[in-house]
Amino acid sequence: MVDTKRETLELRVRGANLSISTIFRSGTREPILFLHGFGSTKEDYADIARLKVFSDCPFIAYDAPGCGESMCSDLSAVDIPFLVETARAVLEHMQVQRFHVVGHSMGGLTSLMLAHEEHERVISFVDIEGNVAPEDCFLSRQIFTHAADDPHEFLAHFIERTRQSPEFSSSLYATSLKHKVRAEAVRSIFTSMVELSDHGDLMTRFLGLSCKKMFMFGDQNSHLSYLPKLEAAGVKLARISRSGHFPMYSNPVEMWDQIAGFIGYPQPGE
Numbered sequence: 328m329v330d331t332k333r334e335t336l337e338l339r340v341r342g343a344n345l346s347i348s349t350i351f352r353s354g355t356r357e358p359i360l361f362l363h364g365f366g367s368t369k370e371d372y373a374d375i376a377r378l379k380v381f382s383d384c385p386f387i388a389y390d391a392p393g394c395g396e397s398m399c400s401d402l403s404a405v406d407i408p409f410l411v412e413t414a415r416a417v418l419e420h421m422q423v424q425r426f427h428v429v430g431h432s433m434g435g436l437t438s439l440m441l442a443h444e445e446h447e448r449v450i451s452f453v454d455i456e457g458n459v460a461p462e463d464c465f466l467s468r469q470i471f472t473h474a475a476d477d478p479h480e481f482l483a484h485f486i487e488r489t490r491q492s493p494e495f496s497s498s499l500y501a502t503s504l505k506h507k508v509r510a511e512a513v514r515s516i517f518t519s520m521v522e523l524s525d526h527g528d529l530m531t532r533f534l535g536l537s538c539k540k541m542f543m544f545g546d547q548n549s550h551l552s553y554l555p556k557l558e559a560a561g562v563k564l565a566r567i568s569r570s571g572h573f574p575m576y577s578n579p580v581e582m583w584d585q586i587a588g589f590i591g592y593p594q595p596g597e
Contacts, residue, residue, distance in 0.1 A: 331376045338416045343404050347389050348396035354385030357425045357450055361388040364432030366504045368395035371575045380587045387421055393512030402511040406519035410437040427590050431455040443532045451539040453586055456572050458524045459533050460553050470517035478510040494547055494571030534560050541589045545570030
């Protein structure tokens, strides 16, 4: 990854001081902005720099405030609108005008809100099981269904419940959660995700985007009730085999192939 750079950006969002850990690569084409899910980090997407099909593709990935190597002076302020403003601040710092966006789960919801607000700048959107309906809150709604006053206690029990999930890669995801997200940020993030999923009219926002749209999901989640509605509306569906909510862990080869073909980086010979 000799052409990939790492930089920590010192930003200020809503009065909070941020140190945002990034990896990126410059280029002449419009970049891909990658937004990771809850309990994950920018490294979910780092392999783009190792894939030949993306050899001339500029990209930006970073750890969200309170996640990975990024720091935030007020963790209680971190919610989805805060994450949208953080993304906007990173794009401004990087002097990016138009971009593709790929977001997973929490990052998918953040991407949706960003694309809704910055629709003229977004070329395409790959939504990897990001929230578009109340049924998507199978993780975040636990802030209410398994409430705990102590954030560290909640996170510890959340990790154990996740570890026992039957979904592919749940144990792998669970084992690093305590190292990838600060417990004090969980409540505000999850509460915001549930509120937007229940009352934010996300499906209308998603279908109303003028950019190209792909919705990616693991085949364990092919039961999602709204998939036929997305397909009927012209959204490209990408079903990832042998995968649940975490295709970047369970089946990254198929995930990257789908992203490449959709954004316009086809495999050699195609």
